[in-house]
Amino acid sequence: xxxxxxxxxxxxxxxxxxxxxxxxxxxxxxxxxxxxxxxxxxxxxxxxxxxxxxxxxxxxxxxxxxxxxxxxxxxxxxxxxxxxxxxxxxxxxxxxxxxxxxxxxxxxxxxxxxxxxxxxxxxxxxxxxxxxxxxxxxxxxxxxxxxxxxxxxxxxxxxxxxxxxxxxxxxxxxxxxxxxxxxxxxxxxxxxxxxxxxxxxxxxxxxxxxxxxxxxxx
Amino acid sequence: xxxxxxxxxxxxxxxxxxxxxxxxxxxxxxxxxxxxxxxxxxxxxxxxxxxxxxxxxxxxxxxxxxxxxxxxxxxxxxxxxxxxxxxxxxxxxxxxxxxxxxxxxxxxxxxxxxxxxxxxxxxxxxxxxxxxxxxxxxxxxxxxxxxxxxxxxxxxxxxxxxxxxxxxxxxxxxxxxxxx
Numbered sequence: 001x002x003x004x005x006x007x008x009x010x011x012x013x014x015x016x017x018x019x020x021x022x023x024x025x026x027x028x029x030x031x032x033x034x035x036x037x038x039x040x041x042x043x044x045x046x047x048x049x050x051x052x053x054x055x056x057x058x059x060x061x062x063x064x065x066x067x068x069x070x071x072x073x074x075x076x077x078x079x080x081x082x083x084x085x086x087x088x089x090x091x092x093x094x095x096x097x098x099x100x101x102x103x104x105x106x107x108x109x110x111x112x113x114x115x116x117x118x119x120x121x122x123x124x125x126x127x128x129x130x131x132x133x134x135x136x137x138x139x140x141x142x143x144x145x146x147x148x149x150x151x152x153x154x155x156x157x158x159x160x161x162x163x164x165x166x167x168x169x170x171x172x173x174x175x176x177x178x179x180x181x182x183x184x185x186x187x188x189x190x191x192x193x194x195x196x197x198x199x200x201x202x203x204x205x206x207x208x209x210x211x212x213x214x215x216x217x218x
Numbered sequence: 219x220x221x222x223x224x225x226x227x228x229x230x231x232x233x234x235x236x237x238x239x240x241x242x243x244x245x246x247x248x249x250x251x252x253x254x255x256x257x258x259x260x261x262x263x264x265x266x267x268x269x270x271x272x273x274x275x276x277x278x279x280x281x282x283x284x285x286x287x288x289x290x291x292x293x294x295x296x297x298x299x300x301x302x303x304x305x306x307x308x309x310x311x312x313x314x315x316x317x318x319x320x321x322x323x324x325x326x327x328x329x330x331x332x333x334x335x336x337x338x339x340x341x342x343x344x345x346x347x348x349x350x351x352x353x354x355x356x357x358x359x360x361x362x363x364x365x366x367x368x369x370x371x372x373x374x375x376x377x378x379x380x381x382x383x384x385x386x387x388x389x390x391x392x393x394x395x396x397x398x
Contacts, residue, residue: 012378013371014355040393044382045350047391050324051331052351055248061258062240065265069233072266077273079228088231090277097280098341098365 004034008041232272232281236265239282239362243289245347249336250293252329260296264288279364283344290340330390334381342377345370 004024010016024030024038081088090096236243243264247257268275268285275284335343348359356374360367381387388394 012349013374014349014353014358036394040382043393044378044391047327047331048335048346048350048381049353051328052245052335052347054328055245055332055351056254057241057244058254058258061244061261062237064258065240065262066233066237068262068266069229069236069269072269075228075272076270079273079275079278081278083227088228088278090279094276096277097283097363098369 002034004030004038008038012041012045228272231278232269235281236285239285241351242282242344242347242362243285245332245351246286246336246340246343247289247293249332249343249347250290250297252333256296257293260292261289264292267292277364281364283341283363283365286344287340290336290343293336327390330386334384334387334390335377337384338377338380342373342380345373346377346381349374 004027007016007020007024011018011021021038021042025035030038080091082091083089240261243261244257247260247264248254251257251260265285265288268281268288275281335346338346344363345359348354348362354362356367356370359365359374360370363370365373382393
């Protein structure tokens with residue numbers, strides 16, 4: 001990743017300053033495409049901040065919610081958490097939020113040492129596409145010679161189960177296309193830099209938003 | 219913890235978490251609803267439902283993401299009950315939300331951008347909202363959502379990439395056309 005890309009990425013992630021990102025505008029040697037990218041990222045960040053900050057909860061809304069909670073009684077089932085100091089924590093063995101995604105990320109990035117930036121690889125959302133995931137895992141093993149032990153224990157089995165369930169519910173889709181594109185990314189065949197600020201093909205158009213976590217609907 | 223000892227503390231802990239993250243929950247509901255009063259009702263119901271089902275939550279650090287997801291699902295249900303799925307062109311007309319003062323065109327643009335954020339998977343929408351609404355960095359967002367920093371980074375970039383690939387958002391935000 002070039003310096004200007006790193007500066008833009010730091011800015012988007014909140015680790016770098018706006019001034020540093022804006023200073024890229026004055027770099028004489030920056031290619032036209034990079035200059036365009038700088039302007040796009042700055043504008044996108046401005047518009048997102050403006051839109052999200054424009055929404056204001058009605059006055060007193062949080063207080064009204066607190067009042068309703070006071071009258072809500074007790075939970076139907078008491079959580080099985082434990083207290084550590086002033087914090088409530090999960091008991092040993094409980095699944096951590098985002099653990100499955102972390103497992104896929106680790107399988108792709110940590111175990112393989114591949115240089116393709118992880119955010120450009122969409123392994124079927126939070127693991128909804130069986131074929132794509134199997135091909136990812138196979139590609140990681142093939143290309144990195146990483147032992148299976150480098151992937152978190154049980155991660156692939158858990159994901160495979162989830163993916164199979166998703167497919168049974170008819171949530172699979174575009175497997176071969178997504179898999180091919182992911183493999184192309186893994187093999188370094190993608191030709192659309194910079195990765196962090198260009199939409200990758202694997203974010204297939206028309207993909208329905210999906211709630212990957214949280215309580216059941218209804 | 220015995221049941222007699224923990225529940226008062228649990229209620230206090232829950233309320234504190236919910237109030238601290240109220241703006242996020244409201245925004246998630248509002249991105250889909252577009253109506254501030256309905257969004258408030260949606261968040262109230264989602265929070266109360268989460269409280270009643272709290273025993274199903276394995277890890278308390280997942281609470282914020284859980285409520286956000288419940289709010290989003292409730293907002294989608296409310297929208298389905300209220301009216302059929304709007305056509306693309308009709309979605310630009312929903313401007314009933316309370317916005318900060320600005321030009322009329324600003325309100326349309328903002329509404330469009332919020333709707334596009336609302337189309338993201340909720341785990342990405344929550345990260346994008348916290349990043350740009352509250353200006354949090356990756357570690358701060360990770361702390362709020364009980365995630366790893368790397369997970370937040372991936373969600374943020376995937377969300378941003380999806381937004382950039384949205385033609386509606388590119389037009390509303392005045393971004394240059396990109397090839398899909």
